[in-house]
Amino acid sequence: MTKRHAELTVTAGAAALTIAIGLWMWKRAAGPRRSDDAPGRTARRRDFGGYQVVGRTVTIAAPRSRIYAQWRDPALLNRILGDALAVRQDGTEGFGWTVALPAGEVEIQTRLVEDREDEALAWRSVEDAEIEVEAKVQLRDAPAGRGTEVEAHVAWRPRWGAAGRWAAHLGGTDPETLCSQALKRLKMLLETGEIATSGQGRTL
Amino acid sequence: MRALTWHGKHDVRVEEVPDPRILNPRDAIIEVTSTAICGSDLHLYDAVIPGMQAGDILGHEFMGRVVETGPGSTLRVGQRVVVPFTISCGACFFCRKGQFSACDNSNPVETQAATEPLYGHAMSGLFGYSHLTGGYPGGQADYVRVPFSDVGPIVVPDGVADEDVLFLSDILPTGWMAAENAQIEPGDSVAVWGCGPVGLFSVQAALLMGAGQVIAIDHHPNRLALARDLGAKVIDYRHSHVLDALMELTGGIGPDAVIDAVGMESHGFAPDNLLDSARQKMLPGADRAHALRMALLAVRKGGRVSIPGVYGGFASQFPLGALMQKGLQIRTGQTHVQGYTRPLLQRILEGQIDTTFLISHRLPLEDAAEGYRNFHGNQNEWTKVVLKPGQAPAPRR
Numbered sequence: 001m002t003k004r005h006a007e008l009t010v011t012a013g014a015a016a017l018t019i020a021i022g023l024w025m026w027k028r029a030a031g032p033r034r035s036d037d038a039p040g041r042t043a044r045r046r047d048f049g050g051y052q053v054v055g056r057t058v059t060i061a062a063p064r065s066r067i068y069a070q071w072r073d074p075a076l077l078n079r080i081l082g083d084a085l086a087v088r089q090d091g092t093e094g095f096g097w098t099v100a101l102p103a104g105e106v107e108i109q110t111r112l113v114e115d116r117e118d119e120a121l122a123w124r125s126v127e128d129a130e131i132e133v134e135a136k137v138q139l140r141d142a143p144a145g146r147g148t149e150v151e152a153h154v155a156w157r158p159r160w161g162a163a164g165r166w167a168a169h170l171g172g173t174d175p176e177t178l179c180s181q182a183l184k185r186l187k188m189l190l191e192t193g194e195i196a197t198s199g200q201g202r203t204l
Numbered sequence: 205m206r207a208l209t210w211h212g213k214h215d216v217r218v219e220e221v222p223d224p225r226i227l228n229p230r231d232a233i234i235e236v237t238s239t240a241i242c243g244s245d246l247h248l249y250d251a252v253i254p255g256m257q258a259g260d261i262l263g264h265e266f267m268g269r270v271v272e273t274g275p276g277s278t279l280r281v282g283q284r285v286v287v288p289f290t291i292s293c294g295a296c297f298f299c300r301k302g303q304f305s306a307c308d309n310s311n312p313v314e315t316q317a318a319t320e321p322l323y324g325h326a327m328s329g330l331f332g333y334s335h336l337t338g339g340y341p342g343g344q345a346d347y348v349r350v351p352f353s354d355v356g357p358i359v360v361p362d363g364v365a366d367e368d369v370l371f372l373s374d375i376l377p378t379g380w381m382a383a384e385n386a387q388i389e390p391g392d393s394v395a396v397w398g399c400g401p402v403g404l405f406s407v408q409a410a411l412l413m414g415a416g417q418v419i420a421i422d423h424h425p426n427r428l429a430l431a432r433d434l435g436a437k438v439i440d441y442r443h444s445h446v447l448d449a450l451m452e453l454t455g456g457i458g459p460d461a462v463i464d465a466v467g468m469e470s471h472g473f474a475p476d477n478l479l480d481s482a483r484q485k486m487l488p489g490a491d492r493a494h495a496l497r498m499a500l501l502a503v504r505k506g507g508r509v510s511i512p513g514v515y516g517g518f519a520s521q522f523p524l525g526a527l528m529q530k531g532l533q534i535r536t537g538q539t540h541v542q543g544y545t546r547p548l549l550q551r552i553l554e555g556q557i558d559t560t561f562l563i564s565h566r567l568p569l570e571d572a573a574e575g576y577r578n579f580h581g582n583q584n585e586w587t588k589v590v591l592k593p594g595q596a597p598a599p600r601r
Contacts, residue, residue: 061297082313146297181313188309192293192352193276194228196312196329198339199349 041153048155051132054176055153058183062190064118064139064148070186071121071137079195080185084173095123099131099178102171106130132157133175150186152179206593207261207345208572213251214580216573221261224341224349229276232353234285238366239266239343241572241579241589242289242374243400244514247469248334249576253516254488255318255334264289264331265373266343267366270353278354285357287350288541289374291329291340294355304328305538310351311338322489322517330538344572346593358545361553367590368552371401371559377544379405379465382512383413385535386461391416395450395459395502396436397495399427401562401588402512403465407436408557410463419453421446423471424584430561441472450502458504466495467513476521489517500526511536562588570597 040048041055060067070076074089081087084100090109097108109129114122114136122136133156142149154175158164168174188195207221224233242265247253267286270279279285291310292299298306310329311319318336319327329351332342341348350357360369383406386394394410396403399422410418411434420431421439428438439449450459468491469484470477480492496511500523503509509532527534551557564587567575575589 059297061295061300177317184313184316187296188293188313191295192230192309194230196293196310196338196351197227198312198315198329198341199224199227200339200341 051155051157052175053153053155054174054179055151056176056180056183057149057151058187059142059146059149060187060190061147064141066190067139067148067150067186068118068121070190072115080182080189082178082181082185085178085182097123099173101173102167108133110135131159135175135179150183152183154179205346206569207341208263208569208576208591209258210248210256210260210262211258214249214577216249216262216576218570218572221259221345224347226272226274227349228351229274230352230354231274232270232277232279232350232357233272234266234268234287234343234348234350234357235271236266236268236343236345236348236593237284238268238370239263239345239569239591239593240370240373240375241265241344241575241591243402244333244467245576246580247467247514247516249580250469252468252484253334253336255336255339257335257339260332260334260339261341261345262332263342263344263348264333265370265375266331266348267360267370267373268343268348270357271347273353276354279357279359283359284362285359286369286372286545287331287343287348288356288358288372288377288545289331289333290356290538290541291331291338291351292355292542293352294542298328299355299542302540302543304540304542306540315339328538344569344591346569356542358549360549364553367560367563369549369559370590371405371562372541372545372548372552374539374541375401376405376548376557376559377541378402378512378539379407380409380544380548381537381539382406382463382465382510383409385508385510385512385537386410386463387508387533387535388413388415388461390414392460393417393419393454393457394461394463395419395421395499396431396463396465397421397499398465398467398513399424399431399438400465400583403463404430404434404562405559406463406465406510406512407431407434410461411435412556417453419450419459426584427587430587433561446498447502454504458502458507460504461508461510462499462503463510464496464499464513468492468515468517470494470496480520483520491515491517491519493519493522497521497523500532503530503532505530507532509534512539563590565589566595567591568595568597569593 041053074087086098088096093112095110099106109126110123113124120138124134135154138151140149185195205223209219270283290305292304292307293309296308307328315335316326327337329338331340379402392415394415399420407418418436420436423442432438470492477494483490569591579586579589
């Protein structure tokens with residue numbers, strides 16, 4: 001085999017491989033989404049038309065009514081939200097959330113858009129809110145007497161797109177971290193009557 | 205107060221630190237009367253466990269007297285208690301199943317995130333064992349804060365000496381659970397790697413559970429002698445081929461059950477261990493799993509593997525083929541201490557179990573750093589160190 005011949009073979013091989021990978025990726029992107037039973041927020045795709053969707057489910061050994069009461073009352077709710085997040089009620093349906101983002105505090109005005117006792121609560125940002133967001137908490141009985149499955153999810157449109165999302169993530173103030181930490185504190189509080197602390201005030 | 209604090213590899217110091225305070229309703233403050241250095245503290249001393257911070261107070265084997273209680277504690281001031289090293293709420297799904305070391309509620313929210321990506325789930329809280337398990341200050345100190353004091357601590361009668369019951373905090377239940385996890389049937393041959401405190405207690409437990417013979421493996425003559433005193437046959441891996449010896453001692457069948465009481469810092473001049481040592485120096489979270497590899501090869505087909513030894517990360521050259529092809533069963537885990545303290549205290553009070561044979565050295569808290577140095581450097585003679593915060597330090601020359 002001449003040197004020229006070998007070069008041609010390698011080039012043709014690389015071209016064929018590129019086309020094959022391209023076709024495979026195109027087919028993958030264009031093909032119908034295979035339906036499965038996984039919740040949408042666990043999809044590999046995290047971006048839903050500019051919205052990020054995150055969420056988490058925990059099982060808490062407590063009846064739905066106690067958990068609903070904890071979410072519905074801002075004073076109780078603030079006990080589980082941590083240092084980076086706080087809520088206050090304005091009127092009957094208005095809720096203002098203060099988030100400590102790396103770039104400074106942001107106030108997000110929301111309205112309670114769903115309130116089904118012992119079942120579900122949802123808040124949606126008002127039209128001129130700083131960040132577009134919808135948060136929902138759903139309660140359902142856990143199997144085998146394990147208590148209540150508490151599912152919280154947040155759909156949000158990050159400021160400054162992906163960069164804003166990563167900045168929030170690194171600062172520990174992204175909705176996913178805030179949401180999962182709030183659920184863990186809620187679980188601790190309702191199951192043990194207290195929120196665990198090492199007294200060190202330091203994190204990894 | 206004084207406490208033994210960690211500052212880096214082979215650097216621990218007794219320092220003045222702030223006294224602990226009641227922070228949650230179910231807390232209690234214990235004045236420590238006796239506390240031991242655990243073999244697993246040496247993994248911290250060797251800096252092979254990630255998530256340590258300078259100034260962390262070590263110690264997860266301790267007992268003492270209650271000096272302060274929160275409104276939700278069931279303890280009374282003045283009571284003597286032994287405290288399990290696992291911090292458990294008693295109310296979550298796992299605690300209610302008796303799987304106390306899997307407690308969902310004891311590791312603070314902020315530190316749970318460290319082990320979730322590593323293990324798939326957050327670990328529970330442990331005393332003095334890195335910020336992966338909550339960063340709780342440990343008990344090698346004058347005082348210690350004990351969360352969930354209504355669940356963990358066991359009250360001991362006043363007439364019983366500290367040293368008779370101190371090891372209920374960790375190594376006695378750990379050795380016992382290791383033998384339980386080996387699912388011993390009467391007449392079984394059980395091989396135990398490592399004659400440290402947990403290995404020796406699992407030798408003792410396996411014999412009490414009806415093992416026909418227990419074969420203990422180590423290289424320190426003094427530790428092998430302690431195993432022999434308990435009734436074990438011993439193999440010194442520096443003198444004998446362990447796999448051959450085990451086959452010969454079990455009629456060519458192999459041990460019915462094996463217990464790895466060594467964990468992530470295996471010794472021995474073997475090719476896999478040299479490779480592991482190099483990996484451990486370069487990579488965070490690399491485990492030296494020589495003892496476990498040997499155990500998986502030695503155990504008979506269809507046999508049982510119990511792993512009380514501590515592992516933290518990843519092993520290479522893991523004999524997955526032997527595990528599957530021989531149809532082995534593995535049981536392991538941090539000890540569910542709260543489930544063992546009461547029955548084992550009963551056995552101690554009835555004289556069935558003696559734990560004091562293990563103790564080689566008793567030191568005042570002031571000399572804790574020296575205790576670490578010797579427990580690490582002279583494992584043959586230093587089999588167990590008990591620190592006494594109340595004891596006056598020896599005069600210095």
